[in-house]
Amino acid sequence: MKRRLVIIGGLILFLVSSIAHSQRLSGNTFLPPELMSLGKDEAANPLSLWNDQGHAIWEAKCQECHGKISSLATTVVQFPKWISNSTSQGRLLNLEDQIGVCLSRTSTQKWSNESNEVLALSTALSDTAKGQKIRIEGPKAKSEHEAWQEQMNLAAKIYVTRQGRLNLACTQCHDQKIGIQLRSDVISPAFVTGFPIYRQSWQTAGSIDRRLRACYSGVQALVPPSGSPELRALELFLKKRSEGMPWDGPSIRR
Ligand code: HEC
Numbered sequence: 001m002k003r004r005l006v007i008i009g010g011l012i013l014f015l016v017s018s019i020a021h022s023q024r025l026s027g028n029t030f031l032p033p034e035l036m037s038l039g040k041d042e043a044a045n046p047l048s049l050w051n052d053q054g055h056a057i058w059e060a061k062c063q064e065c066h067g068k069i070s071s072l073a074t075t076v077v078q079f080p081k082w083i084s085n086s087t088s089q090g091r092l093l094n095l096e097d098q099i100g101v102c103l104s105r106t107s108t109q110k111w112s113n114e115s116n117e118v119l120a121l122s123t124a125l126s127d128t129a130k131g132q133k134i135r136i137e138g139p140k141a142k143s144e145h146e147a148w149q150e151q152m153n154l155a156a157k158i159y160v161t162r163q164g165r166l167n168l169a170c171t172q173c174h175d176q177k178i179g180i181q182l183r184s185d186v187i188s189p190a191f192v193t194g195f196p197i198y199r200q201s202w203q204t205a206g207s208i209d210r211r212l213r214a215c216y217s218g219v220q221a222l223v224p225p226s227g228s229p230e231l232r233a234l235e236l237f238l239k240k241r242s243e244g245m246p247w248d249g250p251s252i253r254r
């Protein structure tokens, strides 16, 4: 087990460092010009609807505890965070999960990560964090580092493992076929610099979970449920690869 951890640890270092040496490009770089300008046009950008709704909910439900939404700007780029307490084992929480936790403080309802309220708040928070550098930290307690590292290892392994009826690994598209057209999309290096996204093919907004699940479904693999530990581990790994890149805020995709 130890030996396997070391090998996978080495693999992560290789993946992270080989990327550090090549140019790291945001998914925005792979958009056609008309979508690039749509992203910058506040009046026409469909995400403005979610952003406005998010600000309205913030003022009604979140402000009393947190103050101005911009006070959380630096925290947005640090998710997924490792959360632990004395009674439960540590686990990864992403921004949408945390929004759901806080929404439950204001009502008894259960909130799905793809619900309009969660996506609206996520969009508004993401928008205030534009330009912040992505910064992922491990758990504060040393004793939990191994558990956190195991999540990184798990994701690094998924990233290079072939799966689905098409028998393809993440790396085969996102490292080896960058810039190549796949149906209506152009494959990017899968840095995570701008979520939630409004995807034209969805005609609505979606979180990183929805995007990752679409990649599983694209290779006809078993799709992990929204919020599953596997998706959180992948988000951690992908954000670690994106460390130091500036946050684009909510983004338009094909
Ligand atoms: C068959 C090729 C293929 C495979 C395999 C694949 N993806 Fe994707 N992925 C795409 C395409 C196409 C897109 C949309 C265009 C883009 O942004 O790259 C995408 C988008 C993404 C994005 C969003 C990037 C952005 O800026 O919007 C992430 C993150 C991502 N994939 C991660 C993964 C992970 C993790 C895996 C493995 C579990 C995976 N992908 C497997 C084709 C693939």
Ligand code: HEC
Residues within 6 Å of the ligand: 057, 058, 061, 062, 063, 064, 065, 066, 072, 075, 081, 098, 099, 101, 102, 103, 105, 106, 121
């Ligand atoms: C009753 C007080 C309260 C309300 C209302 C509240 N929160 Fe929170 N929020 C907290 C506390 C306490 C934390 C610290 C983490 C925890 O205990 O969940 C937190 C943490 C957060 C964080 C992570 C901050 C960090 O530095 O990691 C985000 C993001 C957040 N809240 C968003 C929201 C949103 C969005 C709303 C409105 C739906 C909201 N909160 C409403 C109390 C509140």
